[in-house]
């Protein structure tokens with residue numbers, strides 16, 4: 001399994017697409033720039049939504065109103081992060097796909113997507129869902145804390161890839 005993944009990475013790195021990304025000097029810096037701008041937009045949006053769920057910030061707007069304003073930024077930046085991340089992966093397949101931190105980052109992203117979707121689906125059912133009972137308000141805070149911790153962990157993992165498991 002590890003061997004076939006390694007062979008796949010070697011094959012991918014030798015394709016014309018990967019060679020072009022590796023050899024045209026501006027592609028990787030531009031891709032990283034877009035990745036980082038999207039990280040800033042996603043983190044800012046998630047943090048504002050999470051702080052509203054905590055009741056710490058933005059209390060002039062309802063939870064549902066805040067979510068309506070900010071969730072499109074979270075869902076909108078994720079596909080761009082996926083695309084730019086895929087370009088970086090095609091450029092250096094072994095560095096990413098054979099890296100345990102990269103795999104952990106992908107798992108964290110899936111969990112963060114699940115938490116964000118749970119927050120949103122409840123609001124779709126009932127805009128006052130998270131304020132309706134004290135128990136739900138407590139759950140909203142747990143999910144907000146989880147969301148914030150997950151996105152910070154994803155950023156940390158993104159940086160950590162450069163320092164772990166280089167074959």
Ligand code: HEM
Nearest residue numbers: 032039042081082085086088089096154155158159161162
């Ligand atoms: C959605 C799928 C994503 C993929 C496939 C992906 C992939 C990648 C790859 C391949 C790198 C380069 C790592 C390296 O070789 O050093 C990277 C860097 C990074 N990623 Fe992502 N990423 C994704 C989403 C995210 C998200 C959602 C965040 C944070 C909210 C994030 C944060 C970072 C950070 C902080 C870096 C380091 C940037 C740098 O130092 O240049 N990524 N990502």
